[in-house]
Amino acid sequence: ELKVEQNPLFLSMQEGKNYTIYCNYSTTSDRLYWYRQDPGKSLESLFVLLSNGAVKQEGRLMASLDTKARLSTLHITAAVHDLSATYFCAVGSNTGNQFYFGTGTSLTVIP
């Protein structure tokens, strides 16, 4: 079974600072997704990464994928309070019909 690990699990950072969340997975896949979840809410799609070397940016968030290293990163630039949420990475199975989610990174941005 494909395993997905995220670190850190909890992240408290000051506004204006930069940080990176890491997502490692155990078997080959070229489909990696990042989601955001606010407390008590559903999952909001942030990024879809479908090839080695893919990089996508939206506002203060940038995601990248290295399929050879089985690693994706979510980089936060100049954090603001509105980014406080839990972030999940998810890896698509080779059969295509299942996503494997990481345990999530709970991000708190402190003024």
Add this chain to the structure above:
Amino acid sequence: ETGVTQSPTHLIKTRGQQVTLRCSSQSGHNTVSWYQQALGQGPQFIFQYYREEENGRGNFPPRFSGLQFPNYSSELNVNALELDDSALYLCASSLGPATGELFFGEGSRLTVL
């Protein structure tokens, strides 16, 4: 364009009871997947439905079952509820069974007492 809708949003059941959760897929999407998210955990795949048939199943017992209807909406049924079934149940729709991005509904929060 209508997004994924789920009902009910919250419900409370007791051990041994049965529950049915409902999901309407996003317009144009023919595939529905169900996930269970326990508190503080990432979502776990229960199963997927495509063309009204189960198209893949995660590590869940047979008392978790589902249906998909001709209009692509879906139901998740759980029999003989256990305390550990307490979770947020998320429905997600997609353009096809292996076509990538999932679009999630707001979820149904089930509490089993």
